[in-house]
Amino acid sequence: MQKYARVVTGCLLAGLLLACSAGESNVAQGNREGILHFGNGSEPQGLDPHVVTGVPESKIIDALFEGLTRKNPWTLEPEPGAAASWEFSEDRRVITFHMQPEGRWSNGDPVTAHDFVWSWRRALDPAMGNLYAYMLYPVKNAEAYATGKLDDPEQLGVRALDDMTLEVTLNAPTPYFLQLMDHYSSFAVHPETIERFGKATDRFTRWTRVGNIVTNGPFQLKSWELNRRIVVERNPHYWDSETVRLNGIVFYPTENIVSEERMFRVNQLHYTGDVPLNKIPAYRSLPNTPFVEAPYLGTYFYLLNTERPPLDDVRVRKALSLAVDREALTRNVLYGSNNPAYAITPPGTLGYQPPQLFTHDPAEARRLLAEAGYPGGDGWPGLELIYNTSESHRKIAVALQQMWKDVLNIKVTLSNQEWKVYLDSVSEMNFQIARRGWIGDYVDPNNFLDLYITDGGNNNTGFSDPVYDDLILQRAPRAASQEERFALFHEAETRLMEQMPIIPVYTYASKHLVHPSVKGLPANLMDFINVKYIYLEDVPLTEFELE
Amino acid sequence: MWRFVVGRLLQAIPVILAVITVTFFLVRVAPGGPFDSEKAVIPEVKAALEAQYRLDLPLGQQYLAYLGDLAQGDLGPSFKYPGRSVNELIAAGLPVTAELGAYALLVAVVLGGLAGVVASLKPNSAQDYIPMSVAMIGICMPTFLLGPLLVLLFGIHLEWLPVAGWGDIPGDKILPSLTLGAAYAAYIARLSRAGMLEVMSQDYIRTARAKGLPEWQVVTRHALRGGLIPVVAFLGPAFAGLLAGSFVVETIFQIPGLGRFYVQAAFNRDYTMILGTTVFLSTLIVLFNLLSDILAAWLNPRLRAQYGEA
Numbered sequence: 028m029q030k031y032a033r034v035v036t037g038c039l040l041a042g043l044l045l046a047c048s049a050g051e052s053n054v055a056q057g058n059r060e061g062i063l064h065f066g067n068g069s070e071p072q073g074l075d076p077h078v079v080t081g082v083p084e085s086k087i088i089d090a091l092f093e094g095l096t097r098k099n100p101w102t103l104e105p106e107p108g109a110a111a112s113w114e115f116s117e118d119r120r121v122i123t124f125h126m127q128p129e130g131r132w133s134n135g136d137p138v139t140a141h142d143f144v145w146s147w148r149r150a151l152d153p154a155m156g157n158l159y160a161y162m163l164y165p166v167k168n169a170e171a172y173a174t175g176k177l178d179d180p181e182q183l184g185v186r187a188l189d190d191m192t193l194e195v196t197l198n199a200p201t202p203y204f205l206q207l208m209d210h211y212s213s214f215a216v217h218p219e220t221i222e223r224f225g226k227a228t229d230r231f232t233r234w235t236r237v238g239n240i241v242t243n244g245p246f247q248l249k250s251w252e253l254n255r256r257i258v259v260e261r262n263p264h265y266w267d268s269e270t271v272r273l274n275g276i277v278f279y280p281t282e283n284i285v286s287e288e289r290m291f292r293v294n295q296l297h298y299t300g301d302v303p304l305n306k307i308p309a310y311r312s313l314p315n316t317p318f319v320e321a322p323y324l325g326t327y328f329y330l331l332n333t334e335r336p337p338l339d340d341v342r343v344r345k346a347l348s349l350a351v352d353r354e355a356l357t358r359n360v361l362y363g364s365n366n367p368a369y370a371i372t373p374p375g376t377l378g379y380q381p382p383q384l385f386t387h388d389p390a391e392a393r394r395l396l397a398e399a400g401y402p403g404g405d406g407w408p409g410l411e412l413i414y415n416t417s418e419s420h421r422k423i424a425v426a427l428q429q430m431w432k433d434v435l436n437i438k439v440t441l442s443n444q445e446w447k448v449y450l451d452s453v454s455e456m457n458f459q460i461a462r463r464g465w466i467g468d469y470v471d472p473n474n475f476l477d478l479y480i481t482d483g484g485n486n487n488t489g490f491s492d493p494v495y496d497d498l499i500l501q502r503a504p505r506a507a508s509q510e511e512r513f514a515l516f517h518e519a520e521t522r523l524m525e526q527m528p529i530i531p532v533y534t535y536a537s538k539h540l541v542h543p544s545v546k547g548l549p550a551n552l553m554d555f556i557n558v559k560y561i562y563l564e565d566v567p568l569t570e571f572e573l574e
Numbered sequence: 575m576w577r578f579v580v581g582r583l584l585q586a587i588p589v590i591l592a593v594i595t596v597t598f599f600l601v602r603v604a605p606g607g608p609f610d611s612e613k614a615v616i617p618e619v620k621a622a623l624e625a626q627y628r629l630d631l632p633l634g635q636q637y638l639a640y641l642g643d644l645a646q647g648d649l650g651p652s653f654k655y656p657g658r659s660v661n662e663l664i665a666a667g668l669p670v671t672a673e674l675g676a677y678a679l680l681v682a683v684v685l686g687g688l689a690g691v692v693a694s695l696k697p698n699s700a701q702d703y704i705p706m707s708v709a710m711i712g713i714c715m716p717t718f719l720l721g722p723l724l725v726l727l728f729g730i731h732l733e734w735l736p737v738a739g740w741g742d743i744p745g746d747k748i749l750p751s752l753t754l755g756a757a758y759a760a761y762i763a764r765l766s767r768a769g770m771l772e773v774m775s776q777d778y779i780r781t782a783r784a785k786g787l788p789e790w791q792v793v794t795r796h797a798l799r800g801g802l803i804p805v806v807a808f809l810g811p812a813f814a815g816l817l818a819g820s821f822v823v824e825t826i827f828q829i830p831g832l833g834r835f836y837v838q839a840a841f842n843r844d845y846t847m848i849l850g851t852t853v854f855l856s857t858l859i860v861l862f863n864l865l866s867d868i869l870a871a872w873l874n875p876r877l878r879a880q881y882g883e884a
Contacts, residue, residue, distance in 0.1 A: 070655075078656050080611065156623035158615060174618045230626060230656040253658075253666040254830030255740070282834070283825050289725060289737040290828070447606025447843050454610065464612075484614025 052294035053277075058544050058563045061274035066287045068300040070254045070280040074235040076211040077150045077157045083300070087278055088211045090259050090558045091242040095124050095143070095193070095208040100557040101549050103470060105205040109138050109215065109243060110193070119200035124193040131264035132217050133247040140187035145227075146215040148180040154228040159212035162468065165201040199504045202512070203471040210468065217241040245271045245559050254280055272547075272562035291317075291540045292571045297563070298548070299540040304419060307362045309573040310540065317540045317571065321550030324376065325466035325535035326368050326475065327423075329412070332459050333528050334489040337408055342399040344527040347460075349385055349392035350434035351427055357533050360426050364538060368531035370524050371465070372475040372516075375552070379472045379513045382521045389434045396435050404436030413442050414462035415449040423532065424462065453487050461487075466535065470552060472516045473503065479523055490528035495519050543569060579868065586860040593856045594644070594849065598637055601840075601848050608653040608843040627653065627846075640849070649850035654842045660850035667832030670740060674750055674823070674831060675816035679809065681755030686762025687805065691793070693763070694770035694801070705763060712760030721753040721826040738828040750827045754820060758812055762805050770801035803873050810866025814859040 053064045071084040076092055095113070096105035110124040130138035147166070150157050151173045160173040167184025171177035184196030197204060207213055218227075220241045225232035233239055240248050245268065246259035257278040261271060281287035284301045291299050302310065302318065310318035337343045353367030366374075370381035385391075393403075401407050412428070414420040424441045431439050439460070444452060452458050465485075467474045477483065477499050481491040498519040506512035523529075537554040547560035609615055609623050624630045628639060643650055649660035689705035696702055728749060729737035736746040773779065774797055782792045821833035832851065839847035871877045 072655055073657050075657065080613075153618050153622050156619050156626060158609075158611065158613075158619060160619060161616060174616065231651050232657065235657060252830065253663070254834060279828070280830075281828060283828065285722070286738050286826055286828055289730065292730060293733070293737050295736070295738065295743075446841055447604070447610055449606075450610040450612065451606040454614065484616075 052568065054294040054297055054542055054544065055568055057277075057297060058565045061272070061563060063273055063276045063545070063561060063563065064295065064297045065276055065278050066281040066290070066296045066299040067257075067278040068280070069282050071257070074240065074248070075230070076214040076216060077146075077155055077159075078230055079211075080158045083278075083280070085211055086556065087257055087259070088214070089244070089556070090246040090276055091240075091244045091248060092211065092214045092216075093244040094210070094214045096205050097557060097559070098206070098209050098553070098555055100547075100551055100555055100560060103551055103553060103555065105209060108209070109143070110208075113205075120197045122195045122197070122204070123188075124195065126191045126193065127266045128191070129266040130243065131266065132241050132243050133262045133264055134217075134220075134241045135264055136217070136219075136241075137190070138215065138243050139190040140193035141190065142215040142218060143193050144185055144187050145218045147185050147213070148183065149216070149221075149227050150212055151183065152180075152228050156230060157212065159210070162207055162210050162212040165197050165199070165204055165207070167196040167198055201504075202509065203469045203473065206469040206471070215243065217243075246276065249275065256280075267559065270559050272560075273558065276558065288540065291542075292573070294542075294568055296540075297542040297545050302538040302540055304362060304364075306573070307364055307538070310571075313571065313573075315543060315569070317542060317569075318538070319541050319550050320364055320536050320538045321554075322366065322373065322375070322552060323466070323535040323537040323554050324373055324470060324552050325464060326371055326373055327365075327462075327464045327532045327535060328368065328371065329427075329530040329532065330453065330458070330461045330463045330488050331528055331530065332456055332461075332489060333526075334456065335459055337399070337401070337410070338459060340399045341526060342395040343401075344530075345385070346392045346396040346399065346435060347431065348527055348530045349388045349395070350431055351530065351532070352387045352430055353532060354387065356423065356426050356430075360422050361533065365533040365536045368534045370520055370531055371478070371529060372472045372520060373467075373534045373552075376467070376472050376475075377470050377509075379516060381472075382517060382524060384521065384524045392434055396437070401435075401437070404438075407437045410437070410439045410459050411442055412439050412460040412462070413444055413449060413452055413458045415446050416443045420462050427532075456487060456489065460530075463487075463529070464535070467553075472513070472520075473499070476516055476519055476523070479528065488528035490523070490526060492522055492526065495522050498522075579864070582864050582867070586857075586864075589860060590853065590856055594641070594853055595637075597849055597852045598640065599633075601843065601845050602633060604843065606843055608845060610843075627651070644853070649853070650846035652844055652847050654839065654844040654847065660846050663835055663847065664832060664850060664854055667830065667835050670829060671817055671820050671824070671831035671833055674740075674747070674754060674820055674829060675813055677747060677751035678755035678758065678816050678820075679813055681751050682758035682762050682812070683805070683809075685755070686759035687766050687802065689759070689763040690766030690768075690805075691770055691798070691801070694767045694774065695793070697771060702767075706767065709760040709763040712756050712763075715756070717753050717757065717822045718826065720756055721749070721823060724749050724753055725826070738826075740827070740829040740831075746827075750823050750829060753826070754816060754823045758816070761808065761812075765804045765808055766802055769804040770797060773797045773800040776800070799873060803870055806873060807866055807870045810862035810864075810869075811859070814855070814862040817858060818855045 057064050067086055068083040071087055072079045072081060074088060076088050093108045095108055095110040097108035099106050109127060109130055111127045113122055113124045115122055126138060126140055132138055147163060149155060151160050151163055151169055153173060153175045164170045168177055168182050172180065172183055186194050188194055221227055221234050224234040237248055237251050245262055245265045247262040249258040249260040251257045258275060260275040281300060284303050287299045288303055288306055290296045310316055331338045331344050333339055357363060357365050357367050369383040369385065372379065372381040374380055412424055414424050421443060428439050428441055431437055453461050465475060478485045479490050480496050480499055498515050503512050503515045506515055537550065541548060544563050544566045546562050546564055548556060609620055628636055652658045652660055652663055689709060693702040693705045725737050728735040735749050736743040739746040779792060779797055782796045820831055821837045824831045824833045835847065836851040839851060
């Protein structure tokens with residue numbers, strides 16, 4: 028028997044060692060062949076630009092498709108995309124786009140202005156169920172059409188003057204409109220391909236599958252293995268294919284960021300979508316570190332339900348906010364990777380600086396709480412804070428809970444909820460304090476400030492101020508200059524923070540591990556990647572030895 | 575025997591129907607819906623989406639429509655992955671999970687069986703205590719701890735094996751199979767030790783020894799078959815458990831299997847996907863239980879006689 032045992036054990040060990048003949052790593056092979064191995068967070072819902080929502084989807088769709096413009100990753104200024112040039116009318120309400128003369132779909136068909144008209148009608152059609160339809164609302168009649176109040180698509184403010192000229196009419200001058208042309212909800216899809224597989228507004232057809240899909244971006248779809256990888260390769264018909272330097276990209280659905288970090292460490296990935304918090308100090312201390320962090324256009328905050336006592340009292344809301352030591356929080360809990368936030372709009376959004384009305388002020392916080400009727404925490408009715416289940420949200424909530432206890436001597440209980448339960452609680456306003464984050468869809472303060480208009484779909488606090496509504500909805504869009512517009516935003520945001528329906532905590536930062544061989548991938552405020560400019564340098568492989 | 579099999583299959587139908595009904599209504603009771611997202615959804619858009627997925631019908635009608643589709647083998651479209659049917663998602667994930675489960679079972683049977691048999695040969699000696707202690711640790715150690723430990727040792731420090739993937743790099747199937755198989759190996763070690771101990775005290779073993787057979791032949795030719803019956807009875811449910819419970823290992827090692835879809839479907843409120851995978855896996859569990867009963871009967875003449883009479 029023991030002899031058998033030895034033979035079996037021997038065989039197992041031999042098999043193990045045989046299997047371990049370490050092959051060439053993805054990064055080494057990729058650098059040689061010009062293939063980028065990209066950790067992309069999760070399996071995309073799909074690849075139809077008018078159906079999906081989400082960051083992993085956007086990374087793949089940006090490689091496959093192209094809107095009228097495409098952002099420069101260094102400056103975030105719009106560069107020619109499917110449109111070669113554009114001009115604004117005198118009143119800045121009409122934009123005329125001139126299509127790329129060499130613009131081609133991946134099957135060789137020309138990309139025309141008609142394709143965009145057809146696609147925008149599809150994107151806005153209520154039957155499509157496009158969650159991002161509102162991105163096109165600045166276009167004349169778009170909102171009425173998308174909400175079924177207008178049936179005739181001919182009345183939409185988008186028309187093709189000829190194959191090469193697209194005219195877009197806006198409701199009002201919209202300074203950020205060109206930015207929206209780089210968002211996938213405004214991308215064109217290939218009409219003939221979609222109609223070959225079903226109705227224009229069908230969500231369930233097979234048009235996005237390998238072999239079926241036709242795209243107009245720098246890359247085309249090569250293979251798609253569910254939950255394993257998506258591979259794209261150069262699109263030979265792309266109008267600017269001379270600029271494209273990569274031969275392909277492999278997107279991995281790296282859901283587990285701990286595994287993703289391990290894959291990076293053994294050179295299976297060039298790029299990770301995220302970095303586990305506890306690994307940040309070790310990576311930072313590496314010489315020539317692959318850790319890249321940058322401010323990101325998003326704010327982490329808490330919603331306060333202003334309709335429920337004791338939070339219906341502005342003094343209580345202010346006391347809670349002033350008691351939070353954001354500097355200590357970002358330094359100790361977040362490893363210094365984020366900046367403290369004192370307003371909803373991230374600083375430096377297109378040059379706009381939000382007001383800072385307060386700092387960490389325990390004495391003032393105690394005074395306000397006493398004034399509200401809870402001196403030293405006496406008579407405090409208790410509060411509940413909800414957050415969606417996540418270790419990092421829990422750490423932050425625990426830190427705030429302790430600060431409120433120490434500074435105000437009040438008790439706040441924490442309650443974690445599963446994601447969809449949490450979403451339900453927030454949208455039904457079934458909470459007292461709720462964790463929240465907001466990432467900008469485009470770089471403009473408007474994208475943050477219009478959250479808090481009265482009864483806004485994402486308001487969720489009960490905050491309502493007619494002057495604020497007027498500033499955001501009426502006066503800012505009509506401002507004559509950007510300075511005037513920003514001054515109006517500043518006035519509105521000051522009103523918002525005086526009422527404190529939210530407790531801003533920190534501004535987001537994008538965090539990635541990027542292999543030293545990857546070039547042309549600058550960090551920017553939108554965490555935007557322009558795949559056209561990425562290339563790989565054949566540098567010697569690095570061993571990332573973490574302590 | 576046939577009457578036994580057919581009888582058991584007929585018993586399975588109400589069980590599976592009950593599973594479908596309970597799951598169908600339970601997922602609807604859970605707060606939050608498939609189209610809730612962090613950003614507010616335009617009411618008209620939500621209505622259009624609900625119509626596309628028949629969610630605008632009364633619940634009873636939705637249930638009957640689902641049963642009708644199910645009878646034709648159609649598990650419906652996924653909510654989370656528009657353009658993919660649940661049948662397609664299961665078909666994509668199942669081969670991977672089944673392969674992982676099969677390797678894990680192999681690991682479990684070889685390591686566990688060997689440890690159990692070796693331990694049973696000299697009960698209450700070091701040869702017994704050491705493998706059994708290791709087995710106890712194996713049962714107690716959760717996969718989410720064992721997996722990362724194995725990765726750290728073999729993947730990162732020794733650099734012998736890949737840290738993640740499935741079928742991409744040679745050897746990337748070893749660590750997941752070991753991780754998933756370890757807990758089951760520990761169970762099998764204990765089961766086979768107990769089974770062997772019982773068999774080794776039987777009269778026919780004494781007879782075999784009295785005939786003068788060498789000990790290893792007594793074990794392999796006479797004792798094993800009887801001693802491993804408890805293990806065989808365990809294998810059916812174990813394999814079903816491996817299929818349904820591979821989620822953690824699939825997540826740690828980035829394996830494109832069914833387990834990840836199954837658990838994420840619940841988080842996403844992907845109603846059709848939750849139902850589809852639940853129906854599919856519960857059917858599998860019923861079938862594997864039946865299979866292991868049949869196998870046990872085949873190995874055990876006493877049981878066979880009993881079924882034959884019934």
